[in-house]
Amino acid sequence: MGRVQGRVAIVTGGAGGIGSAIGRVLCQEGAGVLLVDADATALEEVAVDIRAGQGDVRLATLVADVGQEASAGQIVAKARDALGPIDTLVNCAGMRSYGPLADAKTETWERILAVNLLSYAWLTQAAIGDLRASGRGSVINVSSTHAVNPRAGMGQYDVTKAGIVSMTKTLAFEEAKHGLRANAVCPGLTFTPFHRKRAEAAGRTQEDIDAEAQGGCLMGRWADPMEMAYPVLWLASDEASYMTASVIMVDGGRFVT
Numbered sequence: 001m002g003r004v005q006g007r008v009a010i011v012t013g014g015a016g017g018i019g020s021a022i023g024r025v026l027c028q029e030g031a032g033v034l035l036v037d038a039d040a041t042a043l044e045e046v047a048v049d050i051r052a053g054q055g056d057v058r059l060a061t062l063v064a065d066v067g068q069e070a071s072a073g074q075i076v077a078k079a080r081d082a083l084g085p086i087d088t089l090v091n092c093a094g095m096r097s098y099g100p101l102a103d104a105k106t107e108t109w110e111r112i113l114a115v116n117l118l119s120y121a122w123l124t125q126a127a128i129g130d131l132r133a134s135g136r137g138s139v140i141n142v143s144s145t146h147a148v149n150p151r152a153g154m155g156q157y158d159v160t161k162a163g164i165v166s167m168t169k170t171l172a173f174e175e176a177k178h179g180l181r182a183n184a185v186c187p188g189l190t191f192t193p194f195h196r197k198r199a200e201a202a203g204r205t206q207e208d209i210d211a212e213a214q215g216g217c218l219m220g221r222w223a224d225p226m227e228m229a230y231p232v233l234w235l236a237s238d239e240a241s242y243m244t245a246s247v248i249m250v251d252g253g254r255f256v257t
């Protein structure tokens, strides 16, 4: 039996580096998974790859913009229709914004708050009936090490990630009576296609990329997305049945001094 055998999970940002790894490992361990992403091409590629690697998987996909409130109901309806009642929600979709807070634009604030923070709230609300009814519901919110460790240059993004931590703890308080657990996972430097493309666009070599991580955490290297997926898998499983309101730093010791 798999570690999440028979579960039904929604994973947003499911075409991305970390979200696709989460979708892959949840499928491997027996869950039915709805991967949601705004990038239709990447989503299709990920789905083909997961199916090719695992054969008989319960996998569905939905192209949706999670930054629109109306998407939440559509995502939940699709998961229920394709896979059954939902007991696991992994909010992982995220966008980035660069630049000092002094220059931050209102339209960027509105968009990043909708995608990174409100989408987590909207989808939790839309799925709450199923999550409560399951008696062992699990919401896993992907935040960032920078939710609690400030830095210069990505203030809008970091604010959304701090909000996710707060939202997760409140949800844990409010929903414990329904057997629903809520936890946050805070990745550190995790090498994904996004980072590869960004580095290439800036003309940076693999050596430059590696050097960034060497001084950036105790582990001295970038994480592989699977190193984020396994903690999420654990939180989704009954192995973590006493875990709620936790904020798990998976950052290679990024800010340990």
Ligand SMILES: NC(=O)c1ccc[n+]([C@@H]2O[C@H](COP(=O)([O-])OP(=O)(O)OC[C@H]3O[C@@H](n4cnc5c(N)ncnc54)[C@H](O)[C@@H]3O)[C@@H](O)[C@H]2O)c1
Pocket: 012, 013, 014, 015, 016, 017, 018, 019, 036, 037, 038, 039, 042, 064, 065, 066, 067, 092, 093, 094, 095, 115, 142, 143, 144, 145, 186, 187, 188, 189, 190, 191, 192, 193, 194
């Ligand atoms: N990679 C890292 O180093 C790192 C570190 C800390 C936190 N995180 C967080 O982990 C999560 C996944 O990041 P990643 O590195 O895999 O990034 P990524 O860019 O590879 O994946 C993010 C995915 O979210 C999707 N997405 C963005 N906006 C969307 C929208 N409006 N609707 C639907 N889908 C949307 C993108 O298409 C993409 O597939 C994000 O929340 C990110 O903030 C990543």
